[in-house]
Amino acid sequence: MKAKAKRWSLLALIAIMAFVFAACSSSSNNTSSSGGNSANSGTNSGSSNTGSGSTSKDSITIAINQNFLTLDPHNTSDTHSITAVRTMYEGLVGFDENMNVVPLLAENWDVSEDGLVYTFHLRSGIKFHDGADFNAEAVKLNIERAMNPDNNVRFSRFFTKVASIETPDANTIVITMSEPYAPFLNKMAMFLIISPNALGNAEKLAQGVAAGTGPYKFVQWVSGDRLDLERNDEYWGEGPKVSKVTFKPVPENGARMAMLQTGEADFIYPFPTEQVEKAEGDANIVLDRTDSTIARYVTLNILKKPFDDIRVRQALNHAIDKDAYIKVVKSGLGTYLSSTMSAKTQYYSEQPLYEYNPEKAKQLLAEAGYPDGFKVTLWGESESETVKGMQFIAQQLAEVGVEVEVQAYEGATLGDMVYTPPEENKVEMWYVSWSPSSGDADGATRSLFHSDYWPPAGPNTAFYKNDQVDAWIDEANATSDTAKAAAIYADIQKQIYADAPWLFMGVDQIISGKRANVEGIKVYPDGSINLRQAELK
16 A cells, blocks of 8 residues: 555554553453444354363363354344354354355255255254254244344344245255345355244343254353353264363453463454564464454444535545554554455455545545544444554544544443434444455445445444445345356445445454464454364363
8 A cells, every 4th residue: 555654653653552551451351242343254162161261171261352242143243242153053054264155954955047946955863952853844933033023133134035935844945035146045154043942032042042053052141251151962963072161251452361371261362463473482372363354444424424525534534544554453464455345255346545645635624624624433342452443543533633532332332322223323433343244245245335224224334325336236136147246246346435434444364362282263254263173182
């Protein structure tokens, strides 16, 4: 990225790092949800530890940076909650570590030539954790639960084009679409199957219940403290190698790092980027790196002044030094967000970057009627790196006269604030991340930019609306021609990037840390953690 004269001062850098140091030095067990890591992804795990760390070679403790929001598999949107439910529940299909769709509860499947009929052939002899039989009727009841508008679950959008569901026998389910829907298999890889016995109690599902088919079973969830899981000794596939897994939310980077160093945690994610160099000299710690689909950005509420003016939105993009952002906030471990999605996402199309040019930013602001800038609030979660990012953005925008008030919130609180109707929504700017857990371009596009997904219906928190983009998204979803889909998504990305409903910040390189005796835990490109093969040597 070429940049004009940089104004990133040493003084500003010192101020931000001092702020972050103070944040990282606070207590270690404050909770924060995975709000923006949405996304909008693949996992399996287990534990009933009630102590603070691993006490034997048969249990693992995983420290994450934010709390889970829900354990209802049909209602997740943040990556950590997706990780949690995938330890316990499974879908007909799933993802491998490259986000390819692979068989799971279905041995195989057929798709008709016209793309309308999906026939899944199910594995037999599988039972849910509560003893109920897994079969085609159970799958049908799950889909009907999601489709029922009275249930108001997030995954209802996966099934809007379903015309009928048939169960010709216990091991076969036939889903017929009203029109072709290209991402359907990827959506089915996100859709996890719940025991029919548990489907009627949404509140209980949200808090946790032993009702999946996965390698690990639910034990207890103490929100803000831990989630305990235990091995499913009757699992239908290759059994887990550890009997217990405990997830602990630890928002502060320094606290997670300390837990890993002392052995109180066996695995931490995300690993504090500023601690990478130090950890590489510790023989007891192993770091893993994964190129990700996690895009980091700031939504700009287009319904509110001054963001209703495209010149303001473009100006703020020119006001951010992306080189400094990656260096300071990400410790050099990341890349530019050069489109609406990461380069690891299906149908990615690179766009010309908004060059760092404060003078151009000031000119555009003046043309829009804001020669002296304006005041605005920036929301984000209270975990360490997010706070660092918000402070960086505030300093950068101050250089072009924009006064930013940083407001950090616990994730669940922030989610309640953000997912409100437009007439009630007070969000102005939101620093957040999104990862398409469905592994496809639709997952990186429709929910974020289609006008049908304005809050509370979805996470289009910029309240972006472009009729041509809406039409393109619908067209891309209806075609089975991959070349045509790629061309449409290229047009979509070009238009949205020019419209600038976001500040396009960066793409994460995922860094996780583990004790040297831990093997088999993987972080997928979307940021979800997979523990199916976890073991302690």
